[in-house]
Amino acid sequence: MKLLVTGFNGFVAGSILAQVPKDWEVHGIGRSTIPADGRNIFYHQVDLLDKINLRNSLKKIMPDAVIHTAAIANIDYCEQHKTEAEAINVSATADLANICKEIDTKLVFCSTDAVFDGHKKNYTEDDTPNAINYYASTKIRAEEIVLSASKKNIAARLALVIGLPIMGKGNSFLAEMIEKLKKGEAVKFPANEIRTPVDVITLGAALNELAAGDFGGIIHLSGNTRINRYEMGKQIARKTGFSEEKIIAIDSSDIPGRAPRSNDVSLSNNKARNVLKTPMLSLEEGLELILSGKF
Numbered sequence: 001m002k003l004l005v006t007g008f009n010g011f012v013a014g015s016i017l018a019q020v021p022k023d024w025e026v027h028g029i030g031r032s033t034i035p036a037d038g039r040n041i042f043y044h045q046v047d048l049l050d051k052i053n054l055r056n057s058l059k060k061i062m063p064d065a066v067i068h069t070a071a072i073a074n075i076d077y078c079e080q081h082k083t084e085a086e087a088i089n090v091s092a093t094a095d096l097a098n099i100c101k102e103i104d105t106k107l108v109f110c111s112t113d114a115v116f117d118g119h120k121k122n123y124t125e126d127d128t129p130n131a132i133n134y135y136a137s138t139k140i141r142a143e144e145i146v147l148s149a150s151k152k153n154i155a156a157r158l159a160l161v162i163g164l165p166i167m168g169k170g171n172s173f174l175a176e177m178i179e180k181l182k183k184g185e186a187v188k189f190p191a192n193e194i195r196t197p198v199d200v201i202t203l204g205a206a207l208n209e210l211a212a213g214d215f216g217g218i219i220h221l222s223g224n225t226r227i228n229r230y231e232m233g234k235q236i237a238r239k240t241g242f243s244e245e246k247i248i249a250i251d252s253s254d255i256p257g258r259a260p261r262s263n264d265v266s267l268s269n270n271k272a273r274n275v276l277k278t279p280m281l282s283l284e285e286g287l288e289l290i291l292s293g294k295f
């Protein structure tokens with residue numbers, strides 16, 4: 001198995017790369033000159049907006065599968081930088097899907113629970129997406145492009161990801177939260193936002209399994225616990241040995257200048273539990289795994 005992971009230095013990619021089976025040949029692409037961690041990995045410096053470099057690299061590597069994590073994943077940044085978000089999240093994904101089709105490579109695209117408007121709950125793969133912010137709109141269009149390029153491609157919709165960076169850094173709210181709690185600072189969480197958080201270790205294992213397996217189509221990768229972010233914050237504080245009193249409930253509308261967020265984008269993970277050997281975990285189990293120090 002030859003795997004290529006985009007977004008090498010990101011949060012989710014770190015977990016994928018740390019868990020690839022030992023007999024796989026693994027390639028990572030990222031923008032920086034030096035990889036965050038190069039353990040047993042062939043690193044290629046590629047900006048996804050550089051179509052020629054992207055094409056040449058893919059044709060040289062000829063991977064069996066690509067897990068495409070690279071994106072502008074910051075919802076507020078996307079809202080304020082729509083042209084850049086469009087270029088990376090949609091156009092570069094389309095380029096990648098075209099190249100993968102040409103070389104008959106499976107593409108596993110990291111989408112998001114944010115594709116749903118939040119008016120329902122426990123969304124299944126058959127529910128219809130409806131974007132309420134620009135980030136979601138880019139992800140919905142990218143999903144359509146990826147899925148129409150090949151029946152073997154996958155749109156994996158990730159729920160809110162919790163965990164500590166394993167390699168590199170990236171977008172881990174847990175790391176930031178622990179830093180604040182260590183300094184005795186309060187941490188605010190919207191109580192009106194309901195999610196089904198997935199731990200980054202389970203997520204990395206599930207994405208590797210999807211890359212190597214026969215499944216094609218849409219799949220939700222989420223944890224088994226449906227919880228609002230405030231209660232989630234309190235559970236994390238308890239589990240990491242901090243006082244719950246530092247966790248403050250707010251409403252999304254209390255955060256000025258924030259892009260709109262869906263209230264309840266809890267995902268049903270029944271399909272993942274049927275298709276995957278990787279077990280989907282409760283929040284409690286996921287936190288134990290993250291804090292176990294195994295990775």
Ligand SMILES: NC(=O)c1ccc[n+]([C@@H]2O[C@H](COP(=O)([O-])OP(=O)(O)OC[C@H]3O[C@@H](n4cnc5c(N)ncnc54)[C@H](OP(=O)(O)O)[C@@H]3O)[C@@H](O)[C@H]2O)c1
Pocket residue numbers: 006007008009010011012013029030031032046047048049068069070071072073074088110111112113158159160161162169170171
């Ligand atoms: N984290 C979550 O809670 C969550 C939830 C749902 C879905 N997702 C999706 O899951 C995926 C991974 O998320 P993440 O949390 O790992 O994000 P992340 O830590 O922000 O990583 C994204 C990576 O994409 C890379 N990238 C951005 N533009 C690029 C370009 N033009 N060329 C090459 N690389 C580029 C970034 O590279 P640099 O390091 O050079 O900036 C970064 O390393 C994303 O598609 C995100 O939308 C994440």
